[in-house]
Amino acid sequence: MRAKLTTLSARNFEPADQAYEIVDTELKGFLMRVQPTGLKTFYYSYRNSDGRRKRIKIGPLGPSLTLAQARDKATSMAGKVADGTDVQADKVEGRQRAKETLKGTLGRFLEEQYQPWALANHKSGQNTINIVKASFPDLLTLPMSQIQLKRMERWRTEKMQQDRKATYVNRCVNALRGVITKAVEWEVLEEHPLKRLKNLKVDEGRKARYLSSDEEFRMLAALKERDDELKKARTRGNEHRAERGYPLLPDISHLAYADRMTPMVTLSLKTGMRRGEQFDLMWSEVDLINNVITVNGATAKSSKTRHIPLSPSAREVLGKWRGQCGLNEARVFPADDGGRLDNVKSSWTTILKKAGITQFRWHDMRHDFASKLVMRGVPLNTVRELCGHASLNTTLRYAHLAPDHKADAVALIG
Known part of the structure; x- marks a missing residue:
């Protein structure tokens, strides 16, 4: 038919x-x-x-x-x-290779079978592998058939007794679950040993962390103070070098920013970009004429390209940063060796300490961006598009911040 x-x-x-x-x-x-x-x-x-x-x-x-x-x-x-x-022959060959590999251990399966596939097909593939190896070292030497539900329940209980958050426990278990799922799909395991294991309940309505007006003022002041201190330190250092006949380092006293941190933090607060998206951002994706940044789907978490308008403050900072970067620089925020940046933890910790801000992660600047849009009456779907959320459910965590939306709804019934 x-x-x-x-x-x-x-x-x-x-x-x-x-x-x-x-x-x-x-x-x-x-x-x-x-x-x-x-x-x-x-x-x-x-x-x-x-x-x-x-x-x-x-x-x-x-x-x-x-x-x-x-x-x-x-x-x-x-x-x-x-x-x-020949996709059928390819599948049979892959299944046979996987079966041979699974005669060994979870560790071998990860290294020889899962890792090549994950790195080729998923942006977070290496992250999944790292989580499984770090969280379940005792399982790496076991055949996958011995990873049973009772063992995982015991592991979760131990972690919760250690005051680990449910979100952390779920993330670790789901990483392992994903690896085993591929073994089932490749028909090297007959059934999923963790299929009846449900995620721990998480409070989806938890409050998103964002900066108060005073905290934001202190953050920007700390960035300015840090830039000034770095410039003065460079000047003193060059004076010291000159006295001893050493080569001088580039003079940064006339530049708008001492390094990448002020532009990066400002861009995070004013665009809600993820840290990894900034690490991957190219100048070719920054349009300072039409004031818009394009987050390429190839580097975005959702794999979807999105366009973020630049606010006046973000446009000003990026314009100044572009002016002091070399015109042949491809990345907006390259590492010191010109490659891809992968860590700003030390500088970020210093900035938070200088600003007197606690319990605020880099990712919370993304929450700050979304929260303040909602508080100013921006529709949730628009916030979803700007943030690049794959689902509106993710954006709904900010719904309680919408001005008087609950009070207005209750008022409808008198």
């Missing part, structure tokens, strides 16, 4: 006495097989380079696989076939 597979039609196809197939008319090779039991399974059918007809199982229709997801996977397979890849 040939028909266009849609969410509605896929759900409405009824089982018959014998299994039958519906071949999609929109994507060549994409089909759904309906068993007499009612099970509906998606496949992708193709011809390899030898002209032999093959098919590869995508998975059964259900909560974990929608029609749209199955179609996306089939489309990806079609692209590989067009490039000359």
